[in-house]
Amino acid sequence: MIWLVVILGFLLVLISAYGYKLSSKTAADYLLAGRKIGTFVMFFYVYFAISSAWTFYGFPGTIYNTGPGFMLFFTFVSFAFLYIFLGPKLWAGGRKYGYLSPLQYLGERYQSTGLRVLLGVSLVLFLFPYLGLQAVGIGAGMKAAAGLPFWFGALYMCVIMIFICLIGGTRAVAWLNVLLGLIFTITFFGFLFWIMFKTGNTSLSDMAAHVQQARPGFLSVPGSANAWTPGNLVGLAMAGMTVLAWPHVVIGTMQAKSLVVVRKTIIYMLLFSVVFCNIAAIWGYLIAPILVPGLKGKAADAIVQIAITQYLPQWASAATLLAVLAAAISTVATQLMVAGIFVSRDIIFAASPNVSDKKLILWSRIGMIIAAVGSYALAMARPAELGLLLSNVASPGFALWLPPLIGGIMWKRGTRHGAIWGLLTGVLWLIVGSFFYKPLLMGMHPIIVPLAIDAILYVGISLVTAPVSKEVQSKFFDEIEDFLLEHTARERAEAAAERGEPMVSPVPSATE
Amino acid sequence: MREITSHRPGKILIGILAISAVCYVFVIPFILQGREILLFGWMPLAVAFWNIQTLLWAIAFWIYTSKHWPYR
Numbered sequence: 001m002i003w004l005v006v007i008l009g010f011l012l013v014l015i016s017a018y019g020y021k022l023s024s025k026t027a028a029d030y031l032l033a034g035r036k037i038g039t040f041v042m043f044f045y046v047y048f049a050i051s052s053a054w055t056f057y058g059f060p061g062t063i064y065n066t067g068p069g070f071m072l073f074f075t076f077v078s079f080a081f082l083y084i085f086l087g088p089k090l091w092a093g094g095r096k097y098g099y100l101s102p103l104q105y106l107g108e109r110y111q112s113t114g115l116r117v118l119l120g121v122s123l124v125l126f127l128f129p130y131l132g133l134q135a136v137g138i139g140a141g142m143k144a145a146a147g148l149p150f151w152f153g154a155l156y157m158c159v160i161m162i163f164i165c166l167i168g169g170t171r172a173v174a175w176l177n178v179l180l181g182l183i184f185t186i187t188f189f190g191f192l193f194w195i196m197f198k199t200g201n202t203s204l205s206d207m208a209a210h211v212q213q214a215r216p217g218f219l220s221v222p223g224s225a226n227a228w229t230p231g232n233l234v235g236l237a238m239a240g241m242t243v244l245a246w247p248h249v250v251i252g253t254m255q256a257k258s259l260v261v262v263r264k265t266i267i268y269m270l271l272f273s274v275v276f277c278n279i280a281a282i283w284g285y286l287i288a289p290i291l292v293p294g295l296k297g298k299a300a301d302a303i304v305q306i307a308i309t310q311y312l313p314q315w316a317s318a319a320t321l322l323a324v325l326a327a328a329i330s331t332v333a334t335q336l337m338v339a340g341i342f343v344s345r346d347i348i349f350a351a352s353p354n355v356s357d358k359k360l361i362l363w364s365r366i367g368m369i370i371a372a373v374g375s376y377a378l379a380m381a382r383p384a385e386l387g388l389l390l391s392n393v394a395s396p397g398f399a400l401w402l403p404p405l406i407g408g409i410m411w412k413r414g415t416r417h418g419a420i421w422g423l424l425t426g427v428l429w430l431i432v433g434s435f436f437y438k439p440l441l442m443g444m445h446p447i448i449v450p451l452a453i454d455a456i457l458y459v460g461i462s463l464v465t466a467p468v469s470k471e472v473q474s475k476f477f478d479e480i481e482d483f484l485l486e487h488t489a490r491e492r493a494e495a496a497a498e499r500g501e502p503m504v505s506p507v508p509s510a511t512e
Numbered sequence: 513m514r515e516i517t518s519h520r521p522g523k524i525l526i527g528i529l530a531i532s533a534v535c536y537v538f539v540i541p542f543i544l545q546g547r548e549i550l551l552f553g554w555m556p557l558a559v560a561f562w563n564i565q566t567l568l569w570a571i572a573f574w575i576y577t578s579k580h581w582p583y584r
Binding site: 067068069071072074075076077080081084085088204205207208209212217219220221222228229230233234237238241259260263266267270271273274277278281285286410481484485487488 | 513514515516529532533536537538540541542544545546547548549550552553554555556557558559561562563565566567569570573574576577578581582583584
């Protein structure tokens with residue numbers, strides 16, 4: 001089995017090397033795939049950036065522990081909000097002004113290098129738990145499937161990731177996500193149906209009745225462990241609503257070839273999520289409680305792997321491990337690239353507008369190595385269950401840049417003072433409340449109080465401080481909107497010309 | 513945002529999104545409490561609500577962005 005894993009890793013590095021050969025070696029090409037990702041690749045790139053080892057292990061494991069109420073965390077509509085409401089402006093900022101990251105956009109919009117650095121540091125900081133839990137997933141998976149030490153699996157993943165990202169860049173990562181996403185989906189779906197037939201559990205109703213009998217109250221809310229009380233569930237749903245702030249998803253808006261790609265990607269994501277999340281949930285609330293009952297806490301993170309190892313042939317167990325590896329790599333590769341972009345473009349060279357592509361790429365690579373090493377250290381510490389590491393630490397941390405992000409794109413009155421003080425206070429509140437003094441979170445989900453304070457400070461301070469100049473407002477609101485309308489008109493005219501149709505209305509109106 | 517709020521289909525989309533999001537966060541968590549109903553005999557109510565919400569959003573975005581979005 002270990003050879004299969006090693007071969008997959010070698011194959012992925014080879015594909016990355018081929019991707020490097022094809023790339024044009026500029027910063028935009030290395031970091032943003034030349035802003036040329038089409039719908040097919042974009043769908044896999046984004047969907048499997050958010051579907052990780054956590055989806056394979058943590059999602060079913062948390063449902064297994066706490067009940068199906070956890071499903072409310074997966075609020076894909078927030079991705080749609082990002083791609084339809086905010087995405088076009090970020091996309092246009094990249095095209096019109098050459099920005100390489102959303103933080104560069106916001107730094108220029110708020111006229112503040114300090115804010116840009118602060119955002120970069122806080123987002124990279126909260127990427128660590130997300131990256132770390134992928135390493136945890138692989139470590140736990142290799143241990144459950146092949147009996148290999150936990151540290152080996154986690155280290156293997158970090159080393160492979162460093163090679164893929166350093167060599168290939170975003171274009172290679174995006175195409176790898178297509179391959180890895182297919183491996184993940186086929187295994188996750190296929191083995192569910194196979195194990196159902198193999199164990200004679202072909203009736204979902206009979207399985208549900210069995211689970212109800214074995215674990216009374218488990219299939220309802222708040223669940224047999226009383227985890228999803230109204231307060232907890234409201235917090236979870238709110239946390240789900242803020243997933244649009246995940247930086248590796250936000251940056252996707254700047255990598256798309258066109259707005260048609262942005263639009264189609266999100267529709268496909270919403271539709272696919274219905275199938276995908278139901279399969280993951282069925283593993284957690286129907287299959288695993290019957291086939292591997294009695295697990296608790298962190299042990300439940302490996303329920304899918306354990307069930308397949310126990311009931312399917314040995315090669316299926318190896319294939320599952322490959323699928324988890326695929327899931328983790330597709331996510332970590334994207335996140336490492338994002339961490340690299342933030343470190344180079346928005347932290348190290350935030351105050352240098354004319355830095356060379358060579359320097360940007362070099363520092364991006366250094367940033368990726370630092371992020372990979374840090375995530376390995378976190379994985380070894382393994383402070384909590386996978387599901388909680390994501391929903392209680394990484395997600396709330398990412399959510400704290402929502403006020404400056406949404407305000408920066410939609411609200412002319414938003415100021416750098418509001419953004420900086422809101423963000424600083426929110427981050428400190430979250431860290432102190434999560435790790436040192438829990439009463440600060442007022443017994444609610446970790447996202448609620450810090451985000452509320454962040455948003456209130458952002459709005460309040462913005463209203464009493466001077467906004468950016470009229471020229472800057474015009475650049476980021478009027479000119480970007482004009483650019484988008486002109487671009488749309490041009491694309492429509494070109495499409496009509498290709499079809500041989502006469503041009504009826506080349507200039508669309510925002511009020512049509 | 514102006515490009516969406518300045519015409520009727522955009523206002524309808526925002527209305528649907530706002531109402532459904534408020535329901536999702538502040539109403540459904542309370543409706544779900546203590547109800548052990550299984551749709552089709554196997555799908556827990558929390559999962560059923562999640563499916564309905566996600567499909568509603570998918571259809572709303574699909575119709576709006578393919579027929580009315582200024583940047584379509």
